[in-house]
Amino acid sequence: MFKGLRWRLLLYYLMVMAAILSVFGAGVYVFLTQSLYQQLDKKLQTLAQSAAPSFTEVEVKGSQYIEQVDEVPWRDIFNRDKQSLEWFDDQGKLLARRGAIVLTFPPKLGSLTLELPETSEPIRTFTISVFKDTSKPSQPSLEGYIRASQSTEDVEIVQSQLFWGLGMGGMIALGFVGIGGLWLTQKALEPIEKSFKKLKQFTADASHELRSPLTAIKASVDVMRNHPERIHPKDAKKLVAIASATDQMSHLAEDLLFLARTDAALSIPTRKSVPISLNTVLHNLVELLESFAQDKQITLEYHGLTTVSVIGDEGQLTRLFSNLLENALQYTPPQGKVVLTVAKQNRYALVMIEDTGIGIAPEHQPFVFDRFWRADKARSHRERGTGLGLAIAQAITHSHGGKITLTSQVGVGSCFQIRLPLV
Ligand SMILES: Nc1ncnc2c1ncn2[C@@H]1O[C@H](COP(=O)(O)OP(=O)(O)OP(=O)(O)O)[C@@H](O)[C@H]1O
Ligand SMILES: [Mg+2]
Structure with a gap:
């Protein structure tokens, strides 16, 4: 009982911790990724701004001017294998380009992530506008745009x-x-x-x-x-x-x-574990309860199987089935019927005790095997009774490596099924 509880508690604890760690990890990931992109944007903005003073020269001399790599003011921060600088006029027409990345998109102010159609490689771009020096600083006139771009490969490596x-x-x-x-x-x-x-x-x-x-x-x-x-x-x-x-x-x-x-003693095997013929145990029980059934005007039927044997304690098995049969007889009104059936199912012996009694409501069914539990309806039917009979039946079934289940419908009847491993 405590072993199961321990594992359940541990599972809940791990689930809560996993949720907390995931939220924390996702938060750190999003925050760091954002700051990586901000750093990249800043770098590209600085590059574009350092290229801005040469805009007029580029406009006049075109590519010729940019070829003089050693003289251009951005030479120290420009990496021509990974980055690219483009100059556009005020209509967005390309004037000149320097660098490895060739983009066909028109300039758009601010930062943007684009994908190169040929390689589908993501590229980060940062575009600034360049204004002419006029006599009236309050009315600047647009001269063109400069776009700095770089592959996000490095950021993606860090991200991964x-x-x-x-x-x-x-x-x-x-x-x-x-x-x-x-x-x-x-x-x-x-x-x-x-x-x-x-x-x-x-x-x-x-x-x-x-x-x-x-x-x-x-x-x-x-x-x-x-x-x-x-x-x-x-x-x-x-x-x-x-x-x-x-x-x-x-x-x-x-x-x-x-x-x-x-x-x-749940974990240790039952003391007297010998092969028991279920037919003998059940036959004796039916004979013993026959007169009680007749007094109550209940038909007690037995469909046995002579070849079914299980390993266990005869006294305990008798107690198990007598508890169930007594319940069936006690909670079935006169003119009712109680049927006891034995069958083989794979490697299990299946014993079914069916009655046409008062039945057990679905909301009560989970509690029937609890100690001292009795339905109110049962009390009015039979005052005596402690509510331990089914708890004992379940304990015996479990100690014999078996399983006990119940199906029931109020006013129609109940059926208890016991599966015990065959010899
Ligand atoms: N065949 C049945 N039909 C209807 N209700 C049942 C049946 N068997 C058990 N119950 C319900 O389950 C309750 C628990 O049964 P259990 O055998 O444990 O206790 P009990 O019969 O009340 O007392 P005792 O300990 O003397 O057997 C019963 O009080 C009754 O409400
Ligand atoms: Mg009982």
Whole structure:
């Protein structure tokens, strides 16, 4: 129980941490990518601005002027293999170009990312406008545009390194978080596990200790009932009530003790594990309950299979099926029907207990195997009952490596299915 809870807690913890790390990683990635592009834009803007003073010369001399690479003022910051500078007139017509990148797009002010149609390589461009020196600075007149461009290859390399770095870093961090989480969940569950163990021990001890006084009361009541002449007639009824209440309490103490013991021994195999013929167990049970069914005017049918055997404890298996059969008979009104069927399904023995009883509402079905759970409808049907019968049935099925399931419809009936591994 705690193992499953521990893994579930760890999974939730990892999911939360993964979400936090992803948001953090995405934030860092977006922020750094943006700042890389801002840096590139700044570089291109500086290059375009340094080429601006030579605009008139380029306009007059054209390409001739730009060929004098050693003299141009931008020579120190211009990388002609990776960058490109273009001069346009005020109509956007290309005047001259210097550099490796050839763009056919018209200039557009500001920064822009374009894709070269031939190579589909992304290019970042930055375009500035150049104004003529006029006598009136308040009325500048447009002379043309200068566009500086560069491939975003370098930025993309850094971007991909960043992506993988953050991804791998996140994975490694998640691994450490997992190890830390394992330790944390263990520490957090330790006290709960301890107190749960104590509680189970207490239940086992308490029910064990209750047995002796209950046996003593029972024995005394039996002695008194064997000598009715010594009892005042008015007390006879009280004695019957005491005997019945003592029976009920012994039953409850036995059930609690059984559950406490199976809780402790869930991981170890049942003590008496021998091949058991299911047909024998079920046949004996049906014979035993036949008269109870007749009294209640319920038809009890049995469709057995002689070849089905399972490994287990005969006493426990009898208890499992008697709990289910008793329920079927108790929660089925007169003239109803209870059918017990045995079948083989792959490597499993399948036992089905069907009834035409009061049924269990869908919202109640998840709780039927809980300890002390009883539907209100069941209480009106049968006052006695502790709500431990199905919890015991489930514990026995699980300790035998099996599975118990339920299908039910209110007013139509219920069907409990038990699958146990075949010999
Ligand atoms: N065949 C059934 N048809 C309808 N309701 C059922 C059936 N079997 C179980 N239930 C419901 O599930 C509840 C739990 O059953 P369970 O056998 O654990 O307890 P109980 O029969 O009330 O008491 P006891 O511990 O004495 O068996 C019942 O109170 C009843 O509401
Ligand atoms: Mg019951």
